Amino acid sequence: MRLDRLFTLAFFLGPALLIVITFFFLPLLLTVYTSFTNMRNWNVDAYLFDIVGLYNYKVLVHFAKYDPMFRNALITTVVFVAVTLVVNVLGGLTLAILTFFLEERISIHYRLLWLLPRMTPVAVYSLLWYYFFHSDAIGTLNRILLLAGVIDKPINWGSYMLPLGTWWILIFVNGLVGVSFGMIVFYSAIRSIPWEYIAAARVDGASNLVIIRRIIVPMIRWHLLFVTVWQMLSLLTTYTHIFLLYEWGVVDRTWGQTWSLLVFNLAFLPVGELRQGLAAAAATVLVVIGAILGLVTLRILGFQRMITRPRGDI
Amino acid sequence: MGFQTNRTTIYIAAAVILIAIIAAALYIATRQAPETVETETETAAETTPATKTEAQMVELKPLTGNVREDIVNIARYLSANGVTEAKYRVHGSGDPNSIMRVYGIVEAAARLNKILEEEGVNFKIVIEDIKFSANADEPAKVFQQSFPLKQEADIIAVSYRWISTFAKEGYLLDITDYANAYMGSELEDYYDSLWSSVTYKGRIYALPQDTEARPLYILKPVMECLGYDAWDIAAKIDSGEYTWKDVMRIAKEAVDKGCSEWGVIHRKGSAHPDLVQFYYAFGGEFTGSDPDKLYLNLEALYKWLAVEYALARNGLTPENMLEWDWAKQIHPTIVSAKTAFDIGGTWYWTEWQTKKYYTDPQTGEQRGLTPEEVKERFAYSLFPAGEPGKSPVTLSQPFVWMISANAGKLNPKYDDLKEAYHRIAFLLILKANDPDLVAIHSIVSAHIPIREKAALLMDDQEFVGKLAQGNLDMFVSDEAREAFVEIAKKTAHPINIEFLKNVTYMLEYTHIPPLHPSYQPLAEFFKDAVDFVLKGQMTPEEATNYVVQKIRADPELAETIEIVGSIPSGWQISP
Numbered sequence: 001m002r003l004d005r006l007f008t009l010a011f012f013l014g015p016a017l018l019i020v021i022t023f024f025f026l027p028l029l030l031t032v033y034t035s036f037t038n039m040r041n042w043n044v045d046a047y048l049f050d051i052v053g054l055y056n057y058k059v060l061v062h063f064a065k066y067d068p069m070f071r072n073a074l075i076t077t078v079v080f081v082a083v084t085l086v087v088n089v090l091g092g093l094t095l096a097i098l099t100f101f102l103e104e105r106i107s108i109h110y111r112l113l114w115l116l117p118r119m120t121p122v123a124v125y126s127l128l129w130y131y132f133f134h135s136d137a138i139g140t141l142n143r144i145l146l147l148a149g150v151i152d153k154p155i156n157w158g159s160y161m162l163p164l165g166t167w168w169i170l171i172f173v174n175g176l177v178g179v180s181f182g183m184i185v186f187y188s189a190i191r192s193i194p195w196e197y198i199a200a201a202r203v204d205g206a207s208n209l210v211i212i213r214r215i216i217v218p219m220i221r222w223h224l225l226f227v228t229v230w231q232m233l234s235l236l237t238t239y240t241h242i243f244l245l246y247e248w249g250v251v252d253r254t255w256g257q258t259w260s261l262l263v264f265n266l267a268f269l270p271v272g273e274l275r276q277g278l279a280a281a282a283a284t285v286l287v288v289i290g291a292i293l294g295l296v297t298l299r300i301l302g303f304q305r306m307i308t309r310p311r312g313d314i
Numbered sequence: 315m316g317f318q319t320n321r322t323t324i325y326i327a328a329a330v331i332l333i334a335i336i337a338a339a340l341y342i343a344t345r346q347a348p349e350t351v352e353t354e355t356e357t358a359a360e361t362t363p364a365t366k367t368e369a370q371m372v373e374l375k376p377l378t379g380n381v382r383e384d385i386v387n388i389a390r391y392l393s394a395n396g397v398t399e400a401k402y403r404v405h406g407s408g409d410p411n412s413i414m415r416v417y418g419i420v421e422a423a424a425r426l427n428k429i430l431e432e433e434g435v436n437f438k439i440v441i442e443d444i445k446f447s448a449n450a451d452e453p454a455k456v457f458q459q460s461f462p463l464k465q466e467a468d469i470i471a472v473s474y475r476w477i478s479t480f481a482k483e484g485y486l487l488d489i490t491d492y493a494n495a496y497m498g499s500e501l502e503d504y505y506d507s508l509w510s511s512v513t514y515k516g517r518i519y520a521l522p523q524d525t526e527a528r529p530l531y532i533l534k535p536v537m538e539c540l541g542y543d544a545w546d547i548a549a550k551i552d553s554g555e556y557t558w559k560d561v562m563r564i565a566k567e568a569v570d571k572g573c574s575e576w577g578v579i580h581r582k583g584s585a586h587p588d589l590v591q592f593y594y595a596f597g598g599e600f601t602g603s604d605p606d607k608l609y610l611n612l613e614a615l616y617k618w619l620a621v622e623y624a625l626a627r628n629g630l631t632p633e634n635m636l637e638w639d640w641a642k643q644i645h646p647t648i649v650s651a652k653t654a655f656d657i658g659g660t661w662y663w664t665e666w667q668t669k670k671y672y673t674d675p676q677t678g679e680q681r682g683l684t685p686e687e688v689k690e691r692f693a694y695s696l697f698p699a700g701e702p703g704k705s706p707v708t709l710s711q712p713f714v715w716m717i718s719a720n721a722g723k724l725n726p727k728y729d730d731l732k733e734a735y736h737r738i739a740f741l742l743i744l745k746a747n748d749p750d751l752v753a754i755h756s757i758v759s760a761h762i763p764i765r766e767k768a769a770l771l772m773d774d775q776e777f778v779g780k781l782a783q784g785n786l787d788m789f790v791s792d793e794a795r796e797a798f799v800e801i802a803k804k805t806a807h808p809i810n811i812e813f814l815k816n817v818t819y820m821l822e823y824t825h826i827p828p829l830h831p832s833y834q835p836l837a838e839f840f841k842d843a844v845d846f847v848l849k850g851q852m853t854p855e856e857a858t859n860y861v862v863q864k865i866r867a868d869p870e871l872a873e874t875i876e877i878v879g880s881i882p883s884g885w886q887i888s889p
Contacts, residue, residue, distance in 0.1 A: 043483045044462045059869055067867030135634040138642055156634055159849060249582075249637035253842055254851075273479055273831050274458065 028287065034280035041274050056281035069254055070262070072163070077259040079167055080174070081235045087175035088231045089224065092182015097212055099183070100190045111187065117177045126244035129173050133157045133250050158245075163255035170251060170258075173241050178234070182227045189220040225301045229294055236290050239264050259286055374734055377495035382433075385426050385741055388734050389437035398436050400725050400738055403443040405453040406471035408713065409661055411668060411801055414755035415471035415523060415713065416446045417794040422745035424791035426738075439738060443467070454480075461485045461718065468721040468739055471523050474511040474714045478829040481514045487717040490518040492740040500744055503766040511712045511826050520714035521743050524752070524761035527708040527820035528588050529694035530561070531648070531656040537693075539573035540564070544693035551695040554705055558595070558621050558698050559887060561655060565630045566889035568654035577630025577889075579647055580657040582638050587711050588657050589844055590827060590837070592618035594707045596700035600828045602876060608830045610865070612858060613879040615840075617700055619854040620887050623847040628889055636845045645671035649683055651691065663688060663813050664760040664805045685809035694816075696823055701887075708820040711827065712764070715743035750788045754781060754798065758805045762818055769818065772811050782806040832874040839864045855881055 035057070038050040063070040095114060099107040117125055132140045135156035142154040157165050193216065201211050217224070239261040246256040257265070263286065267279030372394040375387050392400065402423075406415030423439040430437050445467070447453060454472040458480070466485075480486045493501060504522065512520040530551065537544040547564065550556040565577025581588045598614025625631035638644050645665070648656045649672045656662075666672070666688055670680040683691070696706035722728060722735025752768035755761065757778070763769045771777050780787065784803045789795035827833060839861045846852035852860060858881055865871045 041479060041483045041485075042459050042462045043485075046483065062869055063867055065867075067864060069864075070867070134639070135637050136632075136643065138639065156637075156849070159851070162851075249634075253845065273834065 031280050031287070032284050034277055035284045037277050037280075039275075039277040039280070042276065047277070052277065056278045057285075059278055060281055060285065069257065072255050073257045073259055073262050076163065076167065076170075076255055076257060077236070079163075080170055080258055081232060083167070084171050084174050084178060084235050085228065085232050087171060088178040088182050088235075089228050091175065091179040092184075092227060093186050093217075093224070095179060095183040096186030096190055097216065099187055100216075101208065111180075111183065114180045114183055118180050122240045123244060125177070126173070126241050126248070129169070129245065130248050130250050133169055135159070158249070158251040158256070162252055166251040166255040169245065170242055170256065173245065174235070174238065177241065178231060181231065185223050185227050186220060189223040190216055193219050225298070225303060228301065229297050232297060233290050233294055236260065236286060236293070374737075377492055377737065379495050379497075379499040381426075381500065381741060381745065382429050384737070385429055386433050386435055388737050388741075389430050389435045392731060392734050393435060393437045395727060395731055397726050397731065399438050399440055400722060400735060401440045401442050402468040402722060402739060402742065403724075404441060404469045404471075405445040405447070405456065405467040407447040407450050407453050408471075409665060409759060410448065411661075411664060411759040411805065412524075412713075412755065412761070413446055413797055413801070414751065414759070416444045417791075417797050418471075418523075418746035418751050418755065419469055419715075419742050420444065421751060421789055421791045421794040422742045422748070424789075424794070425745050425748070426741060428790055439742070441742075451476075457485070457716075457718070461720075464720060464723060466718050466720070468718050468723075469743060470716050470718075471713055472716065474520065474522075474712045474829070475827065475834065477512065477514050477519050477714070477716070478831050478833075480716065481517070481519045482831060485719055486519045487719050487721055487736055487739065488517050488519060489521070489717065489740055492737065493518045493521070496744065500747075504764055505766070505821060507710075507821055507824060507826070508712055508764055511710070511829070512714055514829050520716045521747060522764040523713040523715050523747070524755060524759070525710045525712040525764055525821065525824075526660045526761050527710060527817050527824060528591060528657065528659050528697065529708065529817060529820065530697055531658055531662070532693040532695065533574065533648075533651045533654055533656070534691055534693055535651040536568050536574045536654045537564075540568055540571065548693045548695035551698045551706055554699050554702075556698060557701050557704070558592075559701070559889075561698050562621070562624065562628070562630065562887070562889040565625075565654045566628055569630060574652055574654045576632065576647065576653040577628070578625055578655045578657065579631065579644060579653040580635060582636045582640070582644065587709060587827065587837075588659070589618070589622075590840065591657070591697040591707055591709045591825075592621060592700065593840075594709065594825045595697055595704060597704050600830070600833065602878070604876070606874070608828060608832050608836065608875045610836065610861070610875055610877050611879045612862070612877060613882050614700075615843075615861060616854055616858045616881045617885065617887070619843055619847045619857045620885070621700075622844050623850075623854045623857075624887050624889065626848040626850065630889070631848065633849050635848055636841070641669070641671065645669065646673070649691070657697070660762060660814070660817050661760045663692075664758070664810055667810075668801075668804055685807040689809050689813075696820060706823060708824050709827070710762075710821065710824045713761075715746065717743065750777070753777070754786075754788075754802070756814060757781060757811060758798070758801045760805075760810060760814065762814060762821060769815070772814065778806060778808070778811060830874075832871055835868070835871060836861075836865070836875060 036051055036053060037047055038052045038055070039047040064074070095111075099111050102110060120128075131138070134140075134142065135154060135158065137143060137146060137154050139154065139157075141157065142151070145151045146154065158169055159165055197215050197219075198211055201215060206214070237260045239258060242251075242256065242258055242261050243264060245251045246253065246261060259282065263279050263282045266282060267274060267276050372390050374391045377384050392398075402419070404416050404419045406412070408415055420441050423441045426439055445453070450473060453467065453470040454476040457466045457470050457472075458476075460466040461483075477486065481488075501521075505525075508522040508525060509518070511525075512518055512522060532544045532547055534544045537547065542564070547556065551561070562577070568574045569577050593611070593614045596614040596617040598611040598618075600608055600610070602609040622631070626633045626635075632638065645662075647653055648658070648662075649666050667682045667685060670682055672683050672687075673680050696708050699706045717736070717739045721739040722732065725731075725735055728735065747764065749765060749767035749771050752763050752765060753771040756763040756768060757772060763772070777788075781802050784799045786795045786798055786802060789798070827837070842864075843852070843857040843861050846860065847854055847857045862877060865875050865877065
């Protein structure tokens, strides 16, 4: 490679590479390294070079074998990610299509409304749902149903038909937050479809359903793929809303913990001993699972086909 | 071609400039800190030309047990080394009335500075960056995370239970030698039972700040409705005549007859400190032959969970007790006498007066109770014995003053003079526990004093009178006085002081949960187990086995916690 070409590449790619290495690659490397140490209580001086090999991974296996709550966390993670992903992608698509067919002056308010959960501070938003799903008569949902005579005593929603009650609350709250992301991406993608295609279909007598199926969805498939993979990886690692719902007792403690929350709980939460080495091992497992899932999804959804060079002129 | 060359030149030039900027930034970032220190050192040396000779003449003598003598010696020593000011940061936490957990240090600094002024020593202690958090564990968590970055507060006031973890990691200053120097003087009248709360593996790592007991509150209006005398029940509980079976019986009677909505209300969330009293009341202990191990008695644990299970199954305690809201449910239920009994803390007594938990039936207005109303409404006793033959108990989790192992680190020449800085930090927490300051904190926050001299002051009518009128001339520091005046006016009442004196006897029955790194995870399992039995998700036997399973699922806990005894067969409890 010629020197000036190397400089050209370094000039354009350098800053991006620096950012990727500093903020993405190094933390990952540090996490993997920490997982092989006995790091705890943030005592870097004492434990940074206290290498314990696979000890933390063995502890995780031990947990998986003997701790039922640990196994529950695995099941909850699978259910939570799968169902919330469907809600986020399909819900986002539905909202985007609905707002696309609405008049712009109405549509913009409608879209803004769905963005509110994302704009509200996490603690405030979670507190709202804490009081909404509260297990007693002070809970909004219970209060409404009691007043309407639907129920005669308050229901503990988080423990209702376990684990369904807990899963439902987690999916509902996170779904409301996540759905707006898909909506924004899909809406802008739909708006970029040349209007002539839709107008021509209309002239030919195509219904809205046909337009959606034959024009909109095929033309935004790249965006569908992107949102699916992005949201899946986000859901795997999200824990903020879940943490507050779990900590405040809205959801059941045996079923309300996802893998990412487990990582957080090990590293930050306990009163007393904090086990960052163990948390790093759990986080590494999560990264590996995320990477595999991401690659598998890209393959299934035909990422390779979509990025082939266009055959037209250059 | 010429254009190509120009472009390449521009790229190279840009890359060189970028690298130069990064290198310059790195150079400045790495050089800045040492430069500052050097400047300070040079300045000190320049301004005090005779310091070397003076420094050689003034040496740091061992602590004598006399505050005046010691602070003067330390200050002269530092001054001779060119340091005329020492800064410290303090972080405390607790209920809103407990602000003495930071202002105590502010006042201590003012008192030490006053001594130095009187002795004509050119030295000053400055307390900067005072923080008070409502969340009791926040200072400890912040300390834990910021210590490795050397950003931690120098002094923190938190629950004693953090000592084992912090001491194990070397985060705390070992003050054993300092404390020993004062055992015959300032520390002489501290209650003996409290020293175990600050001692880890034979070394002292903190000074007690306050303590408390956790009474069983008995609602007088409910007992009157049943035709009982609440104080008579309290006396029978204290003597061990009434056990939990009797309490449950009375609670059920109260609910069945419509005298109250609930039988027993207790704390939630971090409820284990209160509820572990059940474990002690059924004869459980956490210590045994091996001092490094934690012991778990399965029989006591099972019986505790069986009581919780029976309470919830009989409708005496809400199934979702651990999810109740403090301000909307727990306290309003108690102060409105909608429960026959409440397991709470001594600090409730003034909290009910300062927080608007009570809805006035006449006006519909939400307000705090008056001291008279609290007295009319509540009788109190020890936590009842689990069963005949066992003793009533209570539980204390003292708040303590901890000093960082790096205390005073932001001051000049820290590496050379750290011993002097550490001693000042010790004298600060020692002075923050001056009898009058302890008495003030106890009165305004309804915590039990940690030393006899403070308890005696609470009998001093003149002292209490001044406090109640907001005439706080005992303070040297304006800052501390101003912080206290409004709280003191509301809470410094003879009824509250009488209450504190009345509950001090409970310290003779108190248990302090062990200082062991494995205790906190164990307490979390207890909390889960209580939640499961209250909700009926598990039987007491299943919940006991759950705790065992959780211990065994973690190799480190399995190694440090010894399980003793077994679940008793056929043992049951019901109202």
